[in-house]
Amino acid sequence: MTMPSASLARALDLPSDPPLRPLPAEAAALLRALGAPPRLAAHLRAVHDVAVEVVDWVRERHPGLAFDKDAVLFGAATHDVGKVVHPEELVGPGSAHEAAGRELLLRHGVGAERARFAASHARWDDPDVTVEDLLVSVADKVWKDKRVAGLEDRLVRVLARASGREPWEEFLALDELLVRLGAGAGRRLAFQAAFPV
Template sequence: MTAADPLTAAAEPPLRPLPERAAALLRDLGASPRLAAHLRLVHDVAVELADWVERRHPTLPFDRAAVLFGAATHDIGKTAHVEELSSPGSAHEEAGRRLLLERGVEPELARFAGTHAAWAADPDVGFEDLLVALADKVWKNKRVSALEDLVVGRLSGASGRAVWEEFLALDDLLSALGADAERRLAFQAAYPVRP
């Protein structure tokens, strides 16, 4: 196990720091090292996704800062439900939303604690929510075709490009991101579930 703080530890390739507000919330809530590492990894992938969307679709309006904050806090409810760091469960979703709201986080940012897992239940889910959900899957090279189809549909609708063209471009990106999954999984596994 490593003694380095997962919020600031060096990694290869380098990981970006979390937004300071998100890092402060994790510290305040006593997030476990494993959770902090996970959120940093998902945030890093979300940065890559947001950068790609901005390059490929410069006129597509989306709230980049919301995506990055959402990725950095989507599982914050696992500070209250630590067992869900190593076992399946969804109690952390509503707990995370409540924790964020109680600490003054705006509802439009706190929502990601729930929508990162409930994107399929809401046909009107926002593009930002889809990007957070996608980052939460692809960081470990998990591919979810229904989620990717929703993202592709939004991209195609915004760009006017054919669905297949958007699919191929997104597939290339997700394949490249997935290639680093083993490194990300090793970084996360280096930190204990409990402090």
């Protein structure tokens, strides 16, 4: 077991600006055990915080839509864990962390249903994607105010089917949420950048 650095502890636990919710205990313990780079922990905390907002909004607006909230939040909190193995992808492009993250989670006793988010968060356009996958993917984009039309359209279709509302109504409501969440991106990016790779 690797001893966590003081910087990792700050990224995971200390009050932050902007105020970010703590990661699920299981995810935080895993990042500590892996000696995760502090910047990765800060990133996962920021994405998780946005995922909480998205999930709460979906549950309030679409009470009949069945999905696993805990799985979404765990997925958001661990989606890039493979960057422990591929730290170069913390500062540059790459997708090697996706399969590596899934395998890392499986080796640490995480079930396949929750480990999948490490590999699926960038594959929102796969035909067998679930609403949970879409929610993790949206959180992973909007935390930094990135908008992906195809991803959002896919989520809008799911929401419209669940609610019986017209897709344009769901689009407008989702857009309002994502604009609001995107407005905090600068502060979240500054929080992440304050930690070493």
